[in-house]
Amino acid sequence: MNAMTTRAERKQKFVLQGIPFIIFGIAAIPIWKALKKTDAADMQVVSPNVLSMLLNDLYILLSVSCLAILLGIVCAFYLEEWLPKNNWARRLIESHVAILTSIPSTLYGILAISIFFSYAGTLKVIDGAPPAQNTESIPFQRNTTLFCGEVLTFIFMVTPVTIKTTQEALRSVATPVREAVFALGASQWQVLRQHVVPIAFIRILAGGCRAMSRAFATAALLIGIYIWYDTTDAGGMSGRFILFLAVSLFLSVFSSSLTEVYDSDLTQRS
Amino acid sequence: MLTEEKQPILSIRDLNIWYGDKQILRDLSFEVQQRQVTAFIGPTNCGKSTLVRCINRLNDFTPNFRSIGEILFKGSHLHEASDATALRKQIGMVFRKPTLFRCSIYENVAYGAQIAGVNQSEHLDIIVEKNLQKTGLWDEVEDILDETPEQLSTGQQQLLCIARALAVDPEVLIFDEPCGELDPIETVKIETLVRDLTNEYTLIFATNKRRQAARVSDVAGFLYGGELIEFGATEKIFTNPQDNRTEQYVTGRLG
Numbered sequence: 001m002n003a004m005t006t007r008a009e010r011k012q013k014f015v016l017q018g019i020p021f022i023i024f025g026i027a028a029i030p031i032w033k034a035l036k037k038t039d040a041a042d043m044q045v046v047s048p049n050v051l052s053m054l055l056n057d058l059y060i061l062l063s064v065s066c067l068a069i070l071l072g073i074v075c076a077f078y079l080e081e082w083l084p085k086n087n088w089a090r091r092l093i094e095s096h097v098a099i100l101t102s103i104p105s106t107l108y109g110i111l112a113i114s115i116f117f118s119y120a121g122t123l124k125v126i127d128g129a130p131p132a133q134n135t136e137s138i139p140f141q142r143n144t145t146l147f148c149g150e151v152l153t154f155i156f157m158v159t160p161v162t163i164k165t166t167q168e169a170l171r172s173v174a175t176p177v178r179e180a181v182f183a184l185g186a187s188q189w190q191v192l193r194q195h196v197v198p199i200a201f202i203r204i205l206a207g208g209c210r211a212m213s214r215a216f217a218t219a220a221l222l223i224g225i226y227i228w229y230d231t232t233d234a235g236g237m238s239g240r241f242i243l244f245l246a247v248s249l250f251l252s253v254f255s256s257s258l259t260e261v262y263d264s265d266l267t268q269r270s
Numbered sequence: 271m272l273t274e275e276k277q278p279i280l281s282i283r284d285l286n287i288w289y290g291d292k293q294i295l296r297d298l299s300f301e302v303q304q305r306q307v308t309a310f311i312g313p314t315n316c317g318k319s320t321l322v323r324c325i326n327r328l329n330d331f332t333p334n335f336r337s338i339g340e341i342l343f344k345g346s347h348l349h350e351a352s353d354a355t356a357l358r359k360q361i362g363m364v365f366r367k368p369t370l371f372r373c374s375i376y377e378n379v380a381y382g383a384q385i386a387g388v389n390q391s392e393h394l395d396i397i398v399e400k401n402l403q404k405t406g407l408w409d410e411v412e413d414i415l416d417e418t419p420e421q422l423s424t425g426q427q428q429l430l431c432i433a434r435a436l437a438v439d440p441e442v443l444i445f446d447e448p449c450g451e452l453d454p455i456e457t458v459k460i461e462t463l464v465r466d467l468t469n470e471y472t473l474i475f476a477t478n479k480r481r482q483a484a485r486v487s488d489v490a491g492f493l494y495g496g497e498l499i500e501f502g503a504t505e506k507i508f509t510n511p512q513d514n515r516t517e518q519y520v521t522g523r524l525g
C-alpha cells in the first residue's frame with residue numbers, strides 16, 4: 001500500500017516536472033517558424049487581418065518571454081547552486097543583474113523601439129491607408145533584424161528579474177533542509193531535484209510571471225506612446241522625452257550602485 | 271582479529287579550523303574507537319558543531335571554511351576521499367532541530383535507502399519497519415505511515431530523524447545536540463536509544479549538557495577556547511580530571 005502511494009506520487013511529480021518542457025516546446029515552435037518565414041520576400045507583406053496579426057505578435061512575445069524566463073532560471077540555478085559563494089563571476093553577474101532589474105521598465109523602451117516600429121506597420125493598416133510603395137515604411141515592417149530586436153528586449157527585461165526572483169526562491173529553502181538531505185548521502189543534483197525545486201517551484205513560477213507582465217506592460221505603453229507621438233508635434237516632445245529618460249537611467253544606475261555598496265558593507269560587517 | 275578491533279575508526283591529527291580569519295579550533299588530535307559513544311562537551315560556541323561537521327564533510331558547503339590537519343576514516347584520508355556523498359552514507363548525522371521532509375513518514379525513512387539504490391518496495395518496507403523498530407517508534411506510527419510527520423511530537427520527530435539516518439545503513443552516527451529542543455522525558459528516550467545503538471554503531475555525540483555526556487558516553491572530550499583541553503574515558507573526565515579547567519567545567523564553575 002505504501003509502495004502504491006509512492007508510485008502514484010512519483011507519477012504526479014513526473015507530470016509536474018514535464019511542465020517546463022511543454023512550455024519550452026510551445027515556445028520553440030513559433031520562433032522557429034518566424035525565423036524561417038522572415039526572409040526577403042516577406043519584408044513588405046503586412047497582414048490585412050489585424051486581429052490575426054496582433055495574436056501572432058502576442059504569441060511570439062509570449063514564447064520569447066518563456067524562453068527568457070527559462071534562461072533566467074538556468075542562470076539563477078547556476079549562480080546560486082554551483083558557483084562558489086565568493087566567486088568573481090558571480091559578483092559580476094549579480095551586480096549587473098542588480099542594475100538591470102532596477103532600471104524602470106519604461107526605459108527598456110529604448111531597446112523596445114523595434115517592437116514599436118513593427119507595430120507601426122500594423123497601425124497604418126488599421127487606418128485603412130495601406131502604405132503605398134513608400135520606401136520610408138519598409139524598415140518599419142517586421143524583418144529578421146527587428147524580430148531579433150524584440151527578442152533582445154524581452155530577454156533584457158525578463159531575464160534579470162527572473163534571475164533575481166529565482167535566486168530568492170532558492171535561498172528561501174532553508175539550510176537545515178539541505179543539510180538534512182546532504183547528511184543522508186544525497187548528491188547536489190538529488191538535493192536540488194528532489195527537495196529544493198519542489199519547495200521553490202511556486203515562487204520561481206510566480207517570479208517568472210511577474211517579469212513577463214512587466215515586459216508586456218512596457219510593450220503596451222510603447223504602443224500607446226507611438227499613437228500619441230504620431231499625432232502631435234514631435235519636435236519639442238522628443239527632446240523632453242529623451243531628457244527624462246536620461247535622468248531616469250542615471251538615477252536608477254546610481255541607486256543600484258548605492259545598494260550594492262551598502263550590501264557589501266553589510267556582509268563585511270557581519 | 272583482536273588487533274583489528276583495536277584500530278580506531280576515526281583518527282584526527284592536528285586539526286585546525288578557521289572561518290575566514292577567525293580560528294575556531296586549534297591543534298586537535300584524538301581517536302574514536304568503534305562501537306563506543308564519544309562525546310564532546312563544552313559551552314555554547316566552543317566549536318562542537320564545527321568539529322563534528324568536519325567528520326562527515328558537511329562544512330564543505332560553508333563559505334570561508336578552511337581546515338588543515340588530517341582526518342582518517344578507517345585508515346584513509348577524508349580529504350582525499352573523492353566522493354563526499356559516499357562518505358556521508360557511511361557517516362550519518364542527526365541535528366539539533368528535527369528537520370523532516372514534506373512527505374509521508376514512510377517516505378521520510380525510505381528516502382535514504384532509496385538514494386543509496388534500494389528500489390524494490392518489499393525491500394523498502396523491510397528497511398522502514400526494521401529501523402523504526404530500532405528507534406522504538408514502530409508501534410506508534412505503524413498505522414499512520416502514509417501521513418505526514420507534522421502531527422508527531424518533537425521527540426517522535428527526532429526519533430524519526432534517527433530512523434531515517436539509520437535507514438542509510440551507516441557505520442558512524444553523529445549527534446549534534448539531539449536533545450536541544452526536547453523535554454526531559456523525550457531526552458531520556460533519546461539517551462537510552464543512544465546507549466542501545468552502540469551494539470551496532472559508532473556514535474559521536476556533541477552536547478552542552480555535562481550530565482548528559484556523563485550518562486551516555488564512554489569517552490569524552492572537553493572543548494574550550496578552541497582547544498581540546500582533555501580527552502579520555504568519561505569516568506575519568508568526570509571524577510578525576512587532570513586539567514584544572516576541566517574540573518571547573520564538570521563541577522559547573524566554568525562555562
Ligand SMILES: Nc1ncnc2c1ncn2[C@@H]1O[C@H](COP(=O)(O)OP(=O)(O)O)[C@@H](O)[C@H]1O
Nearest residue numbers: 289294313314315316317318319320321332334
Ligand atoms: N558559518 C560560519 N561562519 C563564521 N563563523 C561561524 C560559522 N559557524 C559557526 N561559526 C562560529 O564558530 C564558533 C563555533 O560555533 P559552533 O561550532 O556552532 O559551536 P557550538 O556548536 O559548540 O555551539 C562560534 O563562535 C560561531 O560563531
Ligand SMILES: [Mg+2]
Nearest residue numbers: 318319446447
Ligand atoms: Mg552547536
